[in-house]
Amino acid sequence: METITLNNGVKIPQLGLGVFKVADDQTLIDSINAALAAGYRHFDTAKIYHNEDGVGTALANADVKREELFVTSKLWDNVTTYDETKRAFEASLKRLKLDYLDMYLIHWPSAGYNEKWRAMEDLYHDGLIKAIGVSNFEANHLEKLLTTAKVVPVVDQIETHPYFQQTTLHALLHDLDIRHEAWGPLGQGKSDVLTNPVLAEIAAAHHKSTAQVILRWHIQRGEIVIPKSIHQNRIEQNIDVFDFKLTAAEMIAIAGLNKDQRGSSDPQDETWLA
């Protein structure tokens, strides 16, 4: 598995398994076991997914050393203060049955994020988190965060797929040395991106699926990517993207598919965040 070196020197496997909307039951355990067998070592959960417990159980029972695993969780928006952040982190860590977290993210730029970041910096300096980052932060949120931050976020995890390419934010993150991490990388089943004819033609040329072409496109853009599936064949397929390369012309053709078409909530929507 290719790794990316984050701005603090920590290495993250470039592709991981997302577990949003996976129930905290045997389905989750089976998915994680299938992913581990296929070579995944990076897992992306969040407090709000209500499945940290099962992720922790599956990983505790796995025959893989802790230092080979990369586990991310996220701080939910109900938390608004320094002290609450520390308590929420401890609770996540406990549910995950871990003694440190590889990466912890502020899930959305909701109230109090500068204070929440200060708590995360302290947890990071205490060695309880190896890398701290943000999610769904746009230019204005990053600018405000960086007025008080002492530690620069390692990643910004943002919605990204061929119909919503985040071109401007991608360039800004590059300039800030913050890695672009793509959520909803396959479009979350909310559009026809997986049957797009341009992608289908590229897929046929490489004897790959459209999903694999999309994931390869993310990887060649230098993004970290966390596709979700609970099906063994798709879990295996989604990590099988390191044995082919898209040509420059194919990358340009995919760039041409951008419609700036968001599939989920807008981080600028103050009403939703309040």
Ligand code: NAD
């Ligand atoms: P996704 O784009 O990964 O889409 C997942 C869906 O795509 C699956 O449910 C399945 O229907 C389909 N799929 C997966 N593999 C396929 C394949 N090989 N062929 C055909 N169809 C396939 O969407 P997602 O789960 O929302 O995003 C991935 C991860 O990103 C999440 O699981 C979560 O960890 C993270 N996420 C983060 C945020 C955030 O706010 N930070 C928001 C949403 C998701």
